[in-house]
Amino acid sequence: MLELQGASVRYGGFTAVQDITFEVPDGQFVAVVGPTGCGKSSLLNLVAGLLAPAEGSVRTGGRPVTTVNRDCGYMFQSDALLPWKTALDNVLLGPVLRGMPKAEARNLALQWLGRVGLADFQDRYPHQLSGGQRKRVAMAQVLVNRPPILLMDEPFSALDVQTRALMEQELLGLWQEQRATVLFVTHDLEEAIALSDRVLLLTAGPGSHLKGDHTVDLRRPRNVVEARFMPGFSDIYERVWSGLREEVMASYTGRRE
Amino acid sequence: MVAGLQVAILITVIVVWEVGTNVATGPNRFLVDPFIWSRPSRIVGRLGEWLQSGIILNNVFITLYEALMGFVLGALVGVVVGFVLARSELWSRVLNPFIQVLNALPRLVFAPIFFLLFGLDENSKIALGFSLVFFIVFFNAYQGVREVDRNVFNNVRMLGANERQMAWHVLLPSALTWILTSLHTSVGFAMVGAVVGEYLGAARGLGHVIAQSEGNLDATGVWTGMLVLCVVVVVVEVLVTQLERRLVRWKPQPAGELLTA
Numbered sequence: 415m416l417e418l419q420g421a422s423v424r425y426g427g428f429t430a431v432q433d434i435t436f437e438v439p440d441g442q443f444v445a446v447v448g449p450t451g452c453g454k455s456s457l458l459n460l461v462a463g464l465l466a467p468a469e470g471s472v473r474t475g476g477r478p479v480t481t482v483n484r485d486c487g488y489m490f491q492s493d494a495l496l497p498w499k500t501a502l503d504n505v506l507l508g509p510v511l512r513g514m515p516k517a518e519a520r521n522l523a524l525q526w527l528g529r530v531g532l533a534d535f536q537d538r539y540p541h542q543l544s545g546g547q548r549k550r551v552a553m554a555q556v557l558v559n560r561p562p563i564l565l566m567d568e569p570f571s572a573l574d575v576q577t578r579a580l581m582e583q584e585l586l587g588l589w590q591e592q593r594a595t596v597l598f599v600t601h602d603l604e605e606a607i608a609l610s611d612r613v614l615l616l617t618a619g620p621g622s623h624l625k626g627d628h629t630v631d632l633r634r635p636r637n638v639v640e641a642r643f644m645p646g647f648s649d650i651y652e653r654v655w656s657g658l659r660e661e662v663m664a665s666y667t668g669r670r671e
Numbered sequence: 672m673v674a675g676l677q678v679a680i681l682i683t684v685i686v687v688w689e690v691g692t693n694v695a696t697g698p699n700r701f702l703v704d705p706f707i708w709s710r711p712s713r714i715v716g717r718l719g720e721w722l723q724s725g726i727i728l729n730n731v732f733i734t735l736y737e738a739l740m741g742f743v744l745g746a747l748v749g750v751v752v753g754f755v756l757a758r759s760e761l762w763s764r765v766l767n768p769f770i771q772v773l774n775a776l777p778r779l780v781f782a783p784i785f786f787l788l789f790g791l792d793e794n795s796k797i798a799l800g801f802s803l804v805f806f807i808v809f810f811n812a813y814q815g816v817r818e819v820d821r822n823v824f825n826n827v828r829m830l831g832a833n834e835r836q837m838a839w840h841v842l843l844p845s846a847l848t849w850i851l852t853s854l855h856t857s858v859g860f861a862m863v864g865a866v867v868g869e870y871l872g873a874a875r876g877l878g879h880v881i882a883q884s885e886g887n888l889d890a891t892g893v894w895t896g897m898l899v900l901c902v903v904v905v906v907v908e909v910l911v912t913q914l915e916r917r918l919v920r921w922k923p924q925p926a927g928e929l930l931t932a
Contacts, residue, residue, distance in 0.1 A: 464825060482828055494826035498844045498921045507840065508830040539921040559830065 415439060416461065416563060416595055420470035423456040430456045432621040433470070436614060440562070441593040445606035447658060448616030449665035454599040455491075457616075458565045461597060462486050474563055487561030487594075489552055489569045495540045501527060501551045502536035508559040526554040530584065546577040550584070557588060564594045568601070582609060582638040590635055603658060607632075607650050608641040615657050618665035626657045685711050709891040717895040727880070731903055734865050734877040737793050738907075741800020742861035746808045746850070748801070753812025754838075754846065763813075770809075778802045782871050791872050800864025807857045808850055815846030851919055858911050862904060877903070 416438040423430040431453035438444050446454050459465035460472050463483035472479040474486070495504050506523035510516060527533050530550040540548055549569065556564070570578045586609060589596060600606050606613050607630055615626035632644050641647060691703030692710040705713075721727035756763040781802055782795070789795040819842055827841050850857075869878025877900050884892025 462829060464828070484831060486829060488826065488829040490822050490826060492822055494820075494822040496823055496827070496840065496844070498848070500921075507827070511827075511831040511833075511836050511840075541921070541923040555826075555830070 415474070415476065416597075417473045418457075418460070418470065419473070421460055421467040421472055422469040423453060423460060423465060424468040429468075429621040430619060431616070432623050434624050435470075436624060436627065438595055438597070438612075440595055442612060443589060443596040443610045444598065445610035445613045446597060446599045446616065447601060447603055447606045447613060447654065448622065449618045449658075449662045450601060451665060452616045452619045452622040452661070454601075454616060455567050458488070458567050458597060458599055461563065462488050462565055483563075485561060486563045486565055487556035487559055489556050489564070489566045491568045491571060493540065493548055493552070495548060495552055495555065497540050500537050500539055501532060501543065504540070504551055505554045505558055508555060512559065522558060523554070526558045527551075529588070530554045546573055546581065549573065549577075549581055553581075553585065553588070557592065560592065560594075562594055564589075564596045566596065566598045568599055570605075571600070571602075578605075579639055585609070586636060586638060603651060603654055604642060605638075607647060607654070608636070608638045613650075613654050615654060615661070618661045625661065626654060628654050705890075706888075707890055709894045713891045714894045714898060717891050718898065721895065721899075727899060730875055730877050730880050731899065733793065733875045734862075734869065735903065735907075737796040737865035737868070737876065738800055738858075738861040740793075740797040741864050742804050742858055744797065745801040745804025745861065746857065749805045749808025750812045750846065750850065752805075753809045753814075754816055754842070757813045757816035757842075757846075770806075774806045774810075778806075779867060782868060785868070786872055791874060793876075796865045796868035796873065796876070799868040800861040803860035803864045804857045807853050807860065811849040811853045812846040815849030816842050818849075819845040848919065848922070851915055854911055854915055855908070858907060859904075862907065866900065 418434050418436055421434045422432050434457065446457060448454050456465060460467055461474065461479065461483065463472075463479045463481050463486070466480075474483060496507070499507065502520070502523055505526055506516070506519040509519035509522055514522070524533070524536065527536055530553055532547060532550055532554070535543060535547060535551075538547075540551070543551065552569070570581050573581060582605065596610075598606070598609060603613075610630050612630060613626070613628045614624060615628070616622045617625045628650060630650055632641055632646060632650075636644075688703065688708065689711045692701055692705040692708055694702040696702055718727075756766065778799070782799055785795040785798040785802075789798055823845075824837070824841060827837060832840060865876065866878040866881075869876035870882045871878075873879040873882075877896060881893050881896035881900075884890075884896060
């Protein structure tokens with residue numbers, strides 16, 4: 415269980431998110447949508463323990479989050495691979511940092527590189543890989559730790575549409591095996607619905623709060639491309655979009671209420 | 672094409688030099704004064720003598736030893752101090768003005784102090800090289816640690832790194848890349864420290880050979896010393912480039928061929 419209870423984030427005098435409360439049961443895939451700059455990333459950083467709430471509390475697995483949350487894997491929006499390590503060394507880093515013997519970590523990392531389709535690229539440095547391949551390595555790097563909670567901050571936003579669909583599908587496949595709790599931040603509503611069990615809608619910042627909580631009851635296992643044509647998809651889309659549209663307009667004009 | 676032109680320029684200079692110093696324009700007057708410019712053939716002759724007696728190799732090794740020690744010590748202390756100050760907000764602010772002043776000062780003026788402190792043998796030259804290398808490496812290490820990519824830093828933190836692991840896997844490599852970009856400059860400065868130190872006062876080394884020739888009004892000796900120095904510096908430069916290639920294999924190579932300074 416992941417719980418936020420009245421959590422707020424402030425940067426100096428600026429309130430990014432205000433009084434957020436929600437619970438996520440184990441194994442649920444939750445998408446967080448909202449206009450740009452609404453504090454979606456702040457939310458992830460709260461759960462990750464990279465940021466302390468100004469008010470309220472954050473708990474995962476029944477424990478309050480006070481420091482870097484070791485139950486979390488975090489996939490960042492931009493490249494966060496270590497440029498001086500090969501694909502293999504990047505993936506085995508997590509287990510080694512957590513105390514696994516190098517040889518064992520190596521085997522595990524090789525297994526994961528294979529799982530994301532990069533077995534032949536283990537000795538490449540990040541700059542020798544394409545954008546999509548780098549994302550795959552990043553995904554393996556995070557998932558190899560088998561985190562019970564997976565935080566993803568617009569992980570695929572920099573990819574072209576086709577690669578993106580492939581990566582989304584791959585993520586769903588891996589998630590299906592691991593059943594981690596996922597918080598997936600995106601501003602792409604289609605992506606949010608196609609992937610998730612539930613969509614949380616944040617209002618435009620500053621002081622953004624939770625505005626909507628929508629269940630996505632499309633059947634699983636899903637194909638991300640076909641999900642968009644499933645009956646029910648457009649219903650959900652319209653429901654969330656009607657709420658999101660106002661917020662997008664508000665953030666666009668810079669004023670609300 | 673390029674190589675051909677380069678060879679042509681070299682040959683032209685040498686020919687003009689050789690011929691010019693042989694063409695008399697009057698009694699004891701030449702187109703190019705051999706008293707100052709010596710003459711390529713004389714320089715080659717002197718080089719042959721030096722190599723035969725083996726005396727020059729000894730001096731080359733002394734100079735290389737001083738430069739190497741100056742570089743290693745300067746780089747080592749530079750990395751450590753850069754690292755520590757980059758991690759300590761308080762001390763970096765406290766020491767900042769002192770470092771700026773020391774860095775602004777032309778370090779060669781320390782030479783007299785180093786001679787008094789360490790005597791006229793190798794140690795004072797090592798100290799001079801150290802004082803030149805330290806600041807370059809220090810600033811780069813400091814910058815490298817300070818400007819470590821926020822994303823990479825947070826990523827590795829989330830993957831489970833503690834402070835020590837963070838230093839080893841992220842901060843040090845980040846600092847090293849900055850230091851490596853200045854490798855050519857700092858090795859060059861270590862050579863400057865050694866040679867200038869010897870030139871100012873020493874009993875051995877390439878700088879001493881040049882200074883001694885100058886004292887004897889022996890232009891041929893000065894030029895031959897410079898020629899040897901050129902060869903040594905080029906060899907060192909090639910070695911540094913090789914080392915650099917090995918150490919930053921992970922870095923994207925620049926798309927075009929860049930001119931190296």
